[in-house]
Amino acid sequence: MIWTCDVMVIGGGPAGLAASISADKEGARVVLVEREARLGGILKQCIHDGFGLVRYEEKLSGPEYVERFTDEFRSRGIEAKLLTFVTSVERIKEGFKVTLVSRDGVEVYEAKSLVLATGCRERTSKQVFIHGTRPSGIFTAGTAQHYTNLLGQLPTKRCVILGSGDIGLIMARRLTLEGAEVIGVYEIKNTPSGLTRNIHQCLNDFNIPLHLSHTVTRVFGMDRLEAVEVAEVDEHLKPIPGTEKKIECDALILSVGLIPENELAETLEVRIDNRTKGPICDSNLMTNIPGIFACGNALHVNDLVDYVSESGEIAGKNAAHFKRAENKSVIEIVPSETLLYVVPQTLNLNGYINDFVMYFRSNRIYENCVFRLKIDGRTVFEKRYPIVRPPEMERVVINLKGINLRATTVVRAEIVRDEE
Amino acid sequence: MAGIRRIQRRLNKKFDGRVQAVLEDDIIRLTGELDNWDDVVAACETAATKNSLVHVVNDIKFTGGEIPPMRVPSLRDNAVDGKTPDVLIIGGGITGCAIARELSKWEMNVMLIEKNADFAMGASGANDGEVHVGIDLKKGSLKQKYVLLGNAMYDKFCSDLDVPFRRPGQYILFTQFWLLIPILFFYIRRKYIDGVRSSRFMWGSKIKKEQPTFDKRIKFGIYNDNAGVVCSYGLTIACAENAAENGVEAYLNTAVLSMDTNDSGNIVAVHTNRGTIKPTIVINAAGVFADDVAEMAHDRFYSIHPRRGTNAIQDTKSANIIDCIASVEYASVGSLKSKTKGGGIMRTVDDNVLVGPDAVECFDKEDTSTYPESLKTTYTKQKGTVPAASERDIITYFTGIRAATFEEDFVLEWGRKCPNMFHCGGIQSPGLTAAPAIAADVEKIIVDRLSKKREILQKKKWTPVRRGVPRLKEMIPARRSAMIARNPDYGIIVCRCEEISKGEIIDCLERPLCPPTVDAVKKRIRPGMGRCQGGFCQPLVAQIIAEHENIDISEVKKSSAESVILYGENKGGAEE
Numbered sequence: 001m002i003w004t005c006d007v008m009v010i011g012g013g014p015a016g017l018a019a020s021i022s023a024d025k026e027g028a029r030v031v032l033v034e035r036e037a038r039l040g041g042i043l044k045q046c047i048h049d050g051f052g053l054v055r056y057e058e059k060l061s062g063p064e065y066v067e068r069f070t071d072e073f074r075s076r077g078i079e080a081k082l083l084t085f086v087t088s089v090e091r092i093k094e095g096f097k098v099t100l101v102s103r104d105g106v107e108v109y110e111a112k113s114l115v116l117a118t119g120c121r122e123r124t125s126k127q128v129f130i131h132g133t134r135p136s137g138i139f140t141a142g143t144a145q146h147y148t149n150l151l152g153q154l155p156t157k158r159c160v161i162l163g164s165g166d167i168g169l170i171m172a173r174r175l176t177l178e179g180a181e182v183i184g185v186y187e188i189k190n191t192p193s194g195l196t197r198n199i200h201q202c203l204n205d206f207n208i209p210l211h212l213s214h215t216v217t218r219v220f221g222m223d224r225l226e227a228v229e230v231a232e233v234d235e236h237l238k239p240i241p242g243t244e245k246k247i248e249c250d251a252l253i254l255s256v257g258l259i260p261e262n263e264l265a266e267t268l269e270v271r272i273d274n275r276t277k278g279p280i281c282d283s284n285l286m287t288n289i290p291g292i293f294a295c296g297n298a299l300h301v302n303d304l305v306d307y308v309s310e311s312g313e314i315a316g317k318n319a320a321h322f323k324r325a326e327n328k329s330v331i332e333i334v335p336s337e338t339l340l341y342v343v344p345q346t347l348n349l350n351g352y353i354n355d356f357v358m359y360f361r362s363n364r365i366y367e368n369c370v371f372r373l374k375i376d377g378r379t380v381f382e383k384r385y386p387i388v389r390p391p392e393m394e395r396v397v398i399n400l401k402g403i404n405l406r407a408t409t410v411v412r413a414e415i416v417r418d419e420e
Numbered sequence: 421m422a423g424i425r426r427i428q429r430r431l432n433k434k435f436d437g438r439v440q441a442v443l444e445d446d447i448i449r450l451t452g453e454l455d456n457w458d459d460v461v462a463a464c465e466t467a468a469t470k471n472s473l474v475h476v477v478n479d480i481k482f483t484g485g486e487i488p489p490m491r492v493p494s495l496r497d498n499a500v501d502g503k504t505p506d507v508l509i510i511g512g513g514i515t516g517c518a519i520a521r522e523l524s525k526w527e528m529n530v531m532l533i534e535k536n537a538d539f540a541m542g543a544s545g546a547n548d549g550e551v552h553v554g555i556d557l558k559k560g561s562l563k564q565k566y567v568l569l570g571n572a573m574y575d576k577f578c579s580d581l582d583v584p585f586r587r588p589g590q591y592i593l594f595t596q597f598w599l600l601i602p603i604l605f606f607y608i609r610r611k612y613i614d615g616v617r618s619s620r621f622m623w624g625s626k627i628k629k630e631q632p633t634f635d636k637r638i639k640f641g642i643y644n645d646n647a648g649v650v651c652s653y654g655l656t657i658a659c660a661e662n663a664a665e666n667g668v669e670a671y672l673n674t675a676v677l678s679m680d681t682n683d684s685g686n687i688v689a690v691h692t693n694r695g696t697i698k699p700t701i702v703i704n705a706a707g708v709f710a711d712d713v714a715e716m717a718h719d720r721f722y723s724i725h726p727r728r729g730t731n732a733i734q735d736t737k738s739a740n741i742i743d744c745i746a747s748v749e750y751a752s753v754g755s756l757k758s759k760t761k762g763g764g765i766m767r768t769v770d771d772n773v774l775v776g777p778d779a780v781e782c783f784d785k786e787d788t789s790t791y792p793e794s795l796k797t798t799y800t801k802q803k804g805t806v807p808a809a810s811e812r813d814i815i816t817y818f819t820g821i822r823a824a825t826f827e828e829d830f831v832l833e834w835g836r837k838c839p840n841m842f843h844c845g846g847i848q849s850p851g852l853t854a855a856p857a858i859a860a861d862v863e864k865i866i867v868d869r870l871s872k873k874r875e876i877l878q879k880k881k882w883t884p885v886r887r888g889v890p891r892l893k894e895m896i897p898a899r900r901s902a903m904i905a906r907n908p909d910y911g912i913i914v915c916r917c918e919e920i921s922k923g924e925i926i927d928c929l930e931r932p933l934c935p936p937t938v939d940a941v942k943k944r945i946r947p948g949m950g951r952c953q954g955g956f957c958q959p960l961v962a963q964i965i966a967e968h969e970n971i972d973i974s975e976v977k978k979s980s981a982e983s984v985i986l987y988g989e990n991k992g993g994a995e996e
Contacts, residue, residue, distance in 0.1 A: 035913055071852065084915035096644075101921075103908035105901030124953040126816045131790045136978035136985050146959045147986060153974060154990040178990040222491065222786070223982035263737065371511075385617075 001107075005031040005079075007319045008111035010086055010099055010264065013041020014305050016117030018312030019319070023115070024076050028320035031109065032073075032080045033100060039073065040066040043117055043141065043305065045149045049169050050197070054306035065305060089114065089268055095291055095324070113319040115264055115290040117312060118281070120297040122167075122242035123257040125219070130162075130252075130323020132218040137225030141167035141255040145174065154178055156251030160228050161185045161215045165282050166194040166303060166391075168255025173202035175253075180209050181218040183249055186230055188215040188237050191365065193255075195303055195393050215239060219252060228252050236275060258301045268292060275341035276300035280328050282346045283356035285311060288302055290328050293319045300343050300359065303393055307359065310395075314357065331405060333373075336414035338363055347411060353400040360396075362388040362415050371416045373398055384418055424448065439463045439480060445836070447721050449477045456486035457783045461725050468826035469556045471561040473538035473830065474718060475722035476826040487783050490493055490709055492693055493673040500671055501695025505531035506870060508690060508699035510713055512536070513544035514652060514852055515703035515844045517659035521632065524666035526867055527880040528969050531699070532660070532668055533692060535675030537980040538940050539660045539933070540653035540775045542707040543848065545943070546788060548731050548774050550745055550766065551585070552850035555592060558714025559614045562830040566854035566861075568615055573856040574648055581658035583650065584769045584889040590647030590745035591627065593805060595637045599751060618646045633741050633806050637747065647745050649769045652852050653943050657933075662886040666930040672935060673981070675705075679716040687717050700873075701866060702841045706787040708823040708843035710831075719838035722728050722831050722845055726785045727822040730778030730794035731763070735951050736771045741808040748805040763804040765809055770946070772780020774882050775809055777820070788819040815951050817876030822848035835864075842866065873889040889927040889945050891917040914964065915957040922964060929968045936969045938962055939979040960971055962986075 007023040011015045012034030018034045043051070048061025053059060056068075067098070080277050084102035091097075095112040111266060113326060124142035139147070141156055147155045161168050164187040172182045185203060190213045192199050203210050210228070217239050218229040229246045231332050233238035260278040262270065270287045271280045277406065278299040279287040295315035296308040330346035340361040347353060360371065366388050373381040379397045405411070424443040431439045439452035448467050460480050464642060468476040507523055509516045512534025523530045534541070551574050554567035576899050578585035611619040625638045664670055669715065671694065680689040681701075690697045691747060699831060706713040714720040716776075749765030763776040802809050823846060831845035842865065844858065851858075865898040870876050892900050892910055904911040909923030928945045933950055937953070939960055941947060947961050948954030952962075962985060966973040976985040 035916060083912050085916065085919070087919065099897070099901070101904070101911055101913060103904065105904045105911060106897040108897075121952045124815070124955060126814060126953065129795075129811075131792055133789045136983040140955045141957060143955050146519065148990060151959060151963070151973060151986075152989055153986040154988060155986055157987055218789075223978075223980045224984050266737065337568050391588040 003107065003109045003274055005029045005109060005113070006112050007115060007316065008096070008109060009117055009297070009316070010113040011041065011117035011119055011296070012036070012080060013117060013296065014043055014066055014069065015119070015298070015307045015312035016041070016070065016115070017066065018055040018309040019115040019117055019295055019316030020078050021069065021076065022313040022316035026320035027316055030058050030078050031111070033084050033086055034080060035081050037083050039070050039082070045145050047149050048174070049330055051406050052303050054304060057308065058158075062305075066112065069309070076354065082110050085262060085292050089264060091268060091289070094138070108324060113293065113322040114317050116262070116294045116298050117296050117315075118261040118264060118298040120221050120258040120260045120301055122254070123259060125252070125254055128256045130216055130219060130253070133221055133295070134412060135219065135221040135223055135225045137221070137251040139251060139253050141165070141253050142251050143169045144171055144251075147175055147180050148178060154180065156253070159185065159250045159251035159253050159374040160216065160230070160247055161253045162253060163187060163255035164192040164194050164199070164210060165266070166198050166253035166256065167192045169198040169202040171253055172208050172253070173206055176206050176208065183247060184211055185216040186211045186216060188213070192391070197393060216252060218392060222248070225250055225252060260301060262298060262299045266294070267295070273345055275343065276343060278343075280345045281343065282348045283344045283353055284313040284348065285344065286318060286322070286328075290324065291322055292371045300341065303391065305394065307395060310357065319410050329407065331407060331409055331411060333411045333413050335360070336412065338415040339413060340367065342413045343359040344413065347400075347405055349405050349407065352402065353405070355397050358394055358396050358398055358413075360413065361390050361393050363390060365389050366415055366417070368418045369415050371396065372414050372416065373411065374414070375403060376409055377406070409411065424490045424742045425438055430466050431816065433462060434466060435459065436541040441467050445721070446474050449479055451479045453483055454481070456993070457484060458781060460556045461781045462722065464725065470827060471829045472827050475831070476958050477720060477824070478723040480726070482642070482783060485542040485783060487812060488786070490675070490712060491786055492675045492677065494862045495673045498692055498695040500531070500533065500674060500692060500697050503531060504698045505529040505669070506699070507531070507614050507701045507703060508533065508697055509637055509703045509705055509796070511705035511707055512539040512660060512670065512672070513542050513705060513707050514540065514656045514659070514855045515847050515858060517656050517663065518855040519703060519705065519844070519862050520663035520670070521659045521666070522788055522863035523866060524663045524668045525878055525884075527702055527879055528743065528870060528886070530663070530668045531676040531697065532561070532663065532669070533676070534668040538935055538943065539935065540656035540673070540943070543822055544656045544852065545653040546735040546818050547652050547729070547849065547852060548733070548763065548766065548777060549576070549650050549652045549768055549852070550764070551650055552853045553618060553644040554614070554616050555590075555610055555619065555644060555851065557644065561868045562832055563850065564609070564614065564807060566830065566857045569857035570850075570854040571646060571648070574853070577856045578650060578655065580884045581655065581662060582885050583658045584825045585650045585980060586678065587646050587648040588744040588770055588939060589643060591631065591634070591637045591641050591643050591730060591985065592621065592643040593627065593634065593746060595635070595804070595931040596750065597639050597747060600640060603640070608665065611855045614855075616645045621757045631744070635804055635807055638748065640928060648854070649745065649766060650724065651769050657944055658886055658888060662884065665886060666882050670933055672933070676713060676716065681838060682718055685718065685835070685838045686789045687838060699886070700840065701869065703844060703862065703866070704841055705844040705847070708821050714841070714843065714845065716834070717835060717838040717841050719834050719841060722825045722827070723826060726782050726847065727824050727848070728780045728782045728819055729763070729822060730789075730790050730798070730819045731735075731774055731776035732795055732798065732811075732814045732817040734769070734773035734775065734810075735815050737951075738773050738808075738810070738813040739767055739771045741806050743978050744774060745936070746805050751913070763798050763802070765805050767984070770949070773809070773813070775799060779822075782963055785821060788821060790817050792817050794819070816953060824848045824966070828856070832861070868981045889924050889931065891923055892924060914960045915947030917952050920945055920947040925961060926968055927963050929965065936965050937977050937979050938965070938985065941965065
């Protein structure tokens with residue numbers, strides 16, 4: 001038996017929920033696949049507040065934020081397949097053949113379009129080349145958060161946190177509130193990786209020291225972690241010999257980066273952007289493979305869930321309207337060296353592009369600068385910023401109405417010093 | 421063998437009278453004092469003759485660091501107290517477990533003890549999993565004999581035990597054209613004299629056609645199509661399970677602390693942290709501690725010098741860079757031995773890419789920590805084999821410790837002063853390959869010895885066949901659906917990287933001898949082995965273990981009793 005649907009959304013976190021709802025609103029028959037038992041993705045364990053400031057102008061907790069989506073999802077009667085895992089996707093003439101495994105066995109679905117909302121995973125200690133023994137007590141921040149918030153268990157009594165990414169900062173506060181001692185947060189870069197508001201609310205308010213230009217070089221302990229070695233790093237981020245210090249602790253919590261999950265996409269020959277580690281998409285958030293859309297943290301790592309939901313809505317809506325016959329030629333948007341990345345990375349040549357959302361991050365801190373989109377040398381969009389920082393993603397809405405894009409058109413995105 | 425006086429002269433030259441050599445009872449005992457471990461090793465190597473049965477025993481006092489005592493589990497009980505097995509095997513690595521499995525076919529009491537929290541916790545759990553062809557070994561050594569025999573046994577060994585095994589072939593590659601003549605001689609010798617019959621000489625052009633990802637500078641090489649890959653800890657555990665299914669009693673967390681011997685040198689009592697065992701025969705398969713165990717029986721006639729090797733594992737995503745085993749070898753004029761310095765690169769049986777191992781002498785037999793230099797050495801070398809090898813694709817790395825003797829050969833013989841101890845010492849690479857052949861020979865030797873006292877019959881109900889946990893990922897959809905219909909837990913994927921279901925984890929916990937720990941499950945069926953390294957599944961696996969064992973989740977350990985994961989409920993407690 002082969003089941004069919006118009007849009008299959010893979011992933012039931014905030015991006016997948018938003019994509020499902022928006023595709024449903026457009027009249028598509030949507031099936032959402034989620035490998036866990038409950039919808040909500042990582043927000044289920046994000047019990048801190050601060051979600052929804054942009055979207056709802058309210059401070060919600062993760063579960064509260066996602067509840068608004070699950071409520072709407074359910075009231076629309078959208079089909080969700082929970083505890084269901086996608087084992088493979090094949091491209092077929094009509095779209096995609098998706099094989100699922102669940103308690104019901106192996107099932108095959110044919111979908112006209114796919115939305116990848118698979119989120120991201122955390123970089124591990126070995127992926128940042130920490131050496132030493134292999135004891136228990138080394139956790140990624142997300143795993144520590146799972147234990148603390150979902151299972152009500154304390155993973156540490158006295159820990160060091162490596163990396164000042166947002167989850168690391170949130171966990172510094174969370175573990176402190178649970179009675180653990182957070183000795184310090186160590187960040188290899190000379191600027192924090194997380195949002196400024198989290199530095200204040202999670203570290204400063206709890207007197208947790210932040211050590212910039214420091215990293216963990218070794219771990220000790222045969223059974224449970226007993227100590228870590230930290231060292232100062234030079235401008236090339238290499239540990240400076242002689243600056244090593246051994247710190248006794250029972251856990252090392254890592255917040256050293258997130259990697260979009262695109263293993264499924266790669267099996268379908270979806271092109272991946274080296275900068276975002278997510279698929280290269282056009283302004284409809286469609287990848288190079290017609291009918292495959294990407295959103296949320298699978299597309300690029302976001303710092304606010306509000307934008308995750310937004311990208312889900314864009315991808316879901318366009319997936320619902322996807323027609324196989326259309327010409328899908330695109331041109332690349334070339335980012336300047338001052339940009340870490342832009343999303344989307346391409347523009348569709350088929351017809352005019354009305355309002356579209358562009359996300360970008362600068363490669364470092366720039367003050368008094370301007371972000372521009374130039375088409376064949378002509379500025380079609382610009383916005384001024386008093387300051388841009390890599391940890392803080394920026395979002396702009398650009399309208400290209402009336403501009404004819406051709407295959408030879410040069411589109412350039414840049415951040416430059418504001419000369420005015 | 422060099423005369424003892426010559427050895428002393430050479431030692432004097434290098435170490436200025438600080439090391440003395442004496443020949444006693446067919447061993448060369450070195451004494452003295454050195455503050456550098458590499459010097460200790462160099463002194464012993466100076467005195468040693470490769471593959472000789474006259475072993476170097478290292479009694480040099482090392483003053484440059486503290487050699488820690490063997491780690492002993494904290495557990496104290498009487499689980500094994502008063503047991504009187506016919507055969508006591510010390511050590512749950514591949515050698516000990518393979519022997520236990522072979523002996524399990526006979527009507528005798530066999531007991532295996534392992535001091536760690538699981539099997540395969542030493543070198544058997546941290547090597548590259550290569551099933552060697554013996555291309556680097558000269559005829560005449562035990563290693564060479566058993567590697568040839570063992571390699572030929574692997575297909576049946578693994579299919580009986582339901583352990584994945586492949587023979588993807590091995591290339592030894594050369595970029596230096598001037599090596600052609602010596603390598604041709606080497607090749608002919610190995611193929612026709614040493615008996616590595618599958619060897620084929622290959623020109624670079626053919627190699628490039630077969631293996632387009634290899635470095636373009638390769639001029640020629642030797643190819644062996646019966647080199648294989650296996651999961652060494654999976655195989656060790658499979659042997660232990662099969663042995664247990666056939667009646668072998670195995671105890672983990674059980675360390676030998678001392679032994680009592682009688683006037684004729686025989687072991688009469690083996691004291692452990694879990695009571696005293698009185699065995700008829702003891703098999704010493706204690707890996708890096710084989711010489712320490714020998715010492716307990718006053719029978720230390722060889723010394724183990726631990727040699728660290730670190731391997732890196734790359735994401736399965738990078739598997740397309742290699743589908744076999746390969747390594748490029750360089751030589752400077754006059755020295756053709758660069759083997760094992762930078763290891764090799766291979767596709768593992770689980771479709772990861774493995775790079776390594778290196779080889780570093782170390783004095784701590786249990787220091788399996790990793791160092792950045794290891795990855796640098798191996799990657800520098802192996803990028804010369806496959807340029808697409810990349811540290812950026814690494815998902816994990818680990819260190820194993822080889823149990824090398826100074827003669828660099830296996831020690832397989834009855835004790836010289838302790839007649840009821842059989843030594844399986846110095847089993848290092850290619851010990852994994854050799855294991856089935858060693859086990860078969862040891863079986864004969866032990867049965868012969870016991871037959872002198874009483875008639876030893878084969879068990880009527882013995883099976884060499886073991887069926888492991890079903891691997892649903894590999895099943896065709898109809899079969900997978902049928903399995904899920906029988907047990908819906910097979911449909912709940914817990915480890916997304918390796919696609920392991922809850923049903924498989926529960927099956928694993930119900931296998932014989934599976935400790936209820938996160939690492940034990942990981943080693944048996946792979947949840948946590950993938951690119952997220954358990955980031956997503958560790959809490960889920962811990963929960964499944966807790967439910968299955970009916971214990972609190974904070975009681976679930978990573979591996980040993982001390983490897984606590986959680987400290988119990990936090991202030992809020994668990995939500996119900």
